[in-house]
Amino acid sequence: MKTPAWDDPDFKAGSMVKAALWLVQEVGEGNTFTKEQLRAAFPGVSQIDRRVRDLRKYGWSILANTEDASLTAEEQRFVKAGAAVWDREARRAVGPRNALSAKAARAVMERDDFICTVCGISGGEEYPDDPNQTAVLSVTRRTTVFPDGREQVLSLTECKRCRAGSNGTLARADEVAADMRTLDPADRRRLARWIERNRRVSTPLDRVWAAYRRLPADARAEIRSVLDD
Numbered sequence: 001m002k003t004p005a006w007d008d009p010d011f012k013a014g015s016m017v018k019a020a021l022w023l024v025q026e027v028g029e030g031n032t033f034t035k036e037q038l039r040a041a042f043p044g045v046s047q048i049d050r051r052v053r054d055l056r057k058y059g060w061s062i063l064a065n066t067e068d069a070s071l072t073a074e075e076q077r078f079v080k081a082g083a084a085v086w087d088r089e090a091r092r093a094v095g096p097r098n099a100l101s102a103k104a105a106r107a108v109m110e111r112d113d114f115i116c117t118v119c120g121i122s123g124g125e126e127y128p129d130d131p132n133q134t135a136v137l138s139v140t141r142r143t144t145v146f147p148d149g150r151e152q153v154l155s156l157t158e159c160k161r162c163r164a165g166s167n168g169t170l171a172r173a174d175e176v177a178a179d180m181r182t183l184d185p186a187d188r189r190r191l192a193r194w195i196e197r198n199r200r201v202s203t204p205l206d207r208v209w210a211a212y213r214r215l216p217a218d219a220r221a222e223i224r225s226v227l228d229d
């Protein structure tokens with residue numbers, strides 16, 4: 001399908017789709033735009049900000065100043081386009097319309113042990129740093145980059161807080177794999193063990209460090225020299 005012009009009056013589409021075209025054709029990937037420019041382009045469209053945010057569900061990367069410190073509060077950065085939402089088929093392939101059924105979402109949560117895969121909190125549990133807030137889990141669909149460059153939209157369990165922090169970002173399996181390769185053999189074995197047990201297993205080094213920290217200062221000072229032997 002030929003890409004329509006964002007301001008073509010004959011092109012019938014919702015404001016999210018038109019905003020996507022506006023970003024591509026007027027702003028350009030990597031560039032910033034302000035809320036004022038957005039509102040000027042779509043006069044009278046209520047909640048156009050929200051329609052732009054909706055694009056993140058389709059793999060579009062659009063950052064606010066909370067995610068990109070170089071931006072002012074008024075600015076956002078259009079980092080990268082996601083699915084071609086103006087093409088109905090492309091949109092259906094990745095978008096919320098193709099969202100998981102409640103049953104499929106539950107299967108994803110079950111696979112992830114009903115914990116947030118980012119911070120490890122369980123559903124309904126209080127956040128340690130904010131007991132007034134309890135975790136709400138949901139299933140996020142995230143564009144994932146594999147080591148061979150392939151991209152695929154995959155599901156994972158996240159709490160609402162982590163989801164807000166990771167919205168629109170890519171899952172970089174390629175970068176994690178590259179980092180794994182740089183580990184020395186002992187760390188590789190350790191990581192393999194953590195993966196197998198699905199949790200970080202404390203090492204002798206961690207245990208000595210924790211015990212050392214609990215010692216009175218004078219005792220710490222006295223045994224410090226053991227490491228110089």
Ligand SMILES: [Zn+2]
Binds near residue numbers: 117118120160
């Ligand atoms: Zn979380």
